[in-house]
Amino acid sequence: xxxxxxxxxxxxxxxxxxxxxxxxxxxxxxxxxxxxxxxxxxxxxxxxxxxxxxxxxxxxxxxxxxxxxxxxxxxxxxxxxxxxxxxxxxxxxxxxxxxxxxxxxxxxxxxxxxxxxxxxxxxxxxxxxxxxxxxxxxxxxxxxxxxxxxxxxxxxxxxxxxxxxxxxxxxxxxxxxxxxxxxxx
Numbered sequence: 001x002x003x004x005x006x007x008x009x010x011x012x013x014x015x016x017x018x019x020x021x022x023x024x025x026x027x028x029x030x031x032x033x034x035x036x037x038x039x040x041x042x043x044x045x046x047x048x049x050x051x052x053x054x055x056x057x058x059x060x061x062x063x064x065x066x067x068x069x070x071x072x073x074x075x076x077x078x079x080x081x082x083x084x085x086x087x088x089x090x091x092x093x094x095x096x097x098x099x100x101x102x103x104x105x106x107x108x109x110x111x112x113x114x115x116x117x118x119x120x121x122x123x124x125x126x127x128x129x130x131x132x133x134x135x136x137x138x139x140x141x142x143x144x145x146x147x148x149x150x151x152x153x154x155x156x157x158x159x160x161x162x163x164x165x166x167x168x169x170x171x172x173x174x175x176x177x178x179x180x181x182x183x184x185x
Contacts, residue, residue, distance in 0.1 A: 021181035031178040032072055033081070035171075036061045040085040051152050055160035056133065057167075058085045062100060063129055064164070064171045066107045067122045078104040091137055092144040099136055103129050119168075127161045134160065 040058030047054055062081060066073055082100030086093050110117075110125050117125075134153045142148030 023179050024182050027178050027180070027182070031174055032065045032069070033077075035174050036065065036081050037084055040081070041088050043088050043090065052138075052156045053159065055156060055163055056085075056089070056130075056137075058089075059096075059100065059103070059133055060126075060130070060160065060164070060167045061171060063103065063107065063126050064167050066104065067117075067126065068168070068171055068175060070107075070111050073104075075104050075108055076101075078102075091141055095137060095140045099133050099140075103133060122168075123161075123164055126164050130160045130164075131157055 036058050039061045042057045043054060045054070058081070062073070062078070078100035079097055082096035082098070085091075085096040085100065089096060106129060107125075114121065134157050135150050138150045138153045139148055142150070
C-alpha cells in the first residue's frame with residue numbers, strides 16, 4: 001500500500017503574505033478625520049432645492065465613526081471638525097462647533113450608560129442625535145435669518161435617518177481600509 005504524498009501549496013495568489021506587515025499609522029489615524037472633512041465638503045455639490053434636503057454627511061460620518069470605534073475620535077474632536085463644517089455648510093459660524101461638541105458629549109454619555117449595543121440601538125441613538133442636530137441647526141439658522149422654520153427640515157431628517165445603514169456600511173469599508181497592512185516592519 002502506497003503512502004499518500006504531501007504536496008506543499010505554492011500558490012500565494014489567494015492569501016497574500018501578511019507576515020512582516022503592519023498598518024500605516026497615517027492611515028489608521030487620518031482616514032476617519034479625512035473622511036469626515038470630505039463629507040463636510042459635500043454641501044458644495046450643485047444641488048438646488050427650495051428646502052433643505054441634503055443630509056449632513058459630515059455629522060453622519062462623525063456619529064457613525066464614534067459609534068463603530070468609540071475610542072478612535074477624542075471627545076474634543078467635535079470642535080475642529082465642527083469648525084471645518086461651518087466653513088462649508090452655510091450655517092452661522094459656530095453652530096456646528098457647538099452642536100458637534102454637544103453630540104460628542106452625548107455619545108460619551110451613551111457609551112458609559114449602554115456598554116453593549118446592537119445595530120438598532122445605534123440607529124436609534126443616531127436618529128435622536130440627527131433629529132437634535134437638524135432641529136437645533138434650523139433654530140439657530142432661523143434666529144440668524146429672522147424667521148424660524150424647524151419643520152422645514154423634516155424631509156432632510158427622514159432622509160438622514162434612512163441613510164444611516166448606508167453610511168454605516170461606508171464607514172465599515174473605510175475602517176477596513178484603515179486597518180489594511182501595507183507597511184513593512
